[in-house]
Amino acid sequence: VIDATEWSSPSVNEPVGFHKIAKYIIFPGVHQPGATQECEFNKAAWDKISARDQHLIELAGELRTFRAWRNHAYNDLFAYRRMAKGGNTMLRLEQSFIDAAQKAGNEWADKQIEGNAWFKKALNHQRKFQHDMSVYSKMRSGPGTRTAIGDVLK
Structure with a gap:
């Protein structure tokens, strides 16, 4: 059992079970203010892709990033509430x-x-x-x- 943890966000911490071994949940996270999502291409290979397909790939990346952010933020709200109702003490730094x-x-x-x-x-x-x-x-x-x-x- 540990006193406190600040690992990731509530929706990531909850399935791992940190809320079960730590009474205190500390936020906001200051070590990871944002996550990187990337899709890398070899420049020579990228240059061989048509402008239309490059644009579609870029749009797909933007949509994926938006959906990931939206889902993560939405899931965090409910995980936060469950942790608070489950007896964890929420501490803001x-x-x-x-x-x-x-x-x-x-x-x-x-x-x-x-x-x-x-x-x-x-x-x-x-x-x-x-x-x-x-x-x-x-x-x-x-x-x-x-x-x-x-x-x-x-």
């Missing part, structure tokens, strides 16, 4: 801890860009996207969204 983890991650990433132009380009692109989405998130946080999340999960 303190914002100061989340901020410290983000700061440490950013400091590590900043060190990686030294002498690595590709990483620097990718990191700058990622950070711009994160900034842009944080602005969007603040703009769209109305009734029924983040401001009401505590009530939604009950």
